[in-house]
């Protein structure tokens with residue numbers, strides 16, 4: 001209750017900014033492994049990667065880092081609308097055929113969800129799904145635990161080990177294509193693990209779609 005009032009007051013004092021002008025929205029998908037831009041959005045290098053990476057902007061944009069932080073740690077859930085708009089602009093530029101795709105947010109564990117009160121990835125994903133009239137399938141993937149904070153993990157192998165086995169698919173997925181949505185991808189270890197889990201459950205094509213990627 002108090003938290004809600006506090007956020008309401010904060011929203012009045014610091015209104016949610018409009019999208020910063022001059023933000024460069026990307027226009028290709030990326031290789032999930034080496035992050036090369038993929039011409040015509042096709043896998044050309046690391047073909048073994050379980051997904052293609054889609055990132056609207058780069059995480060080094062200060063305005064984006066600020067917005068994501070406010071959304072995740074300051075309860076400013078209205079920011080999800082702005083970030084969803086960025087994703088929509090990006091998807092429009094990509095011009096992909098998303099007809100047979102489901103939108104699935106990267107889940108939080110029950111404990112983390114209780115702590116934060118909402119899953120920021122799900123907030124963003126739901127708005128995108130509604131706008132694009134796509135099916136929002138939140139329960140396809142669940143998270144059974146949270147890795148120890150990625151900050152401490154030094155290299156890729158360690159980050160990968162951190163998230164290994166933290167997702168499950170409660171039911172088999174019958175050849176569905178999936179747009180897997182998260183707010184940020186830093187090392188890519190989380191998206192990689194989630195995509196691997198979805199593939200093992202029967203998913204066909206997977207695009208890991210994030211608002212911002214580091215590097």
Ligand SMILES: [Zn+2]
Nearest residue numbers: 031034045046
């Ligand atoms: Zn590559």
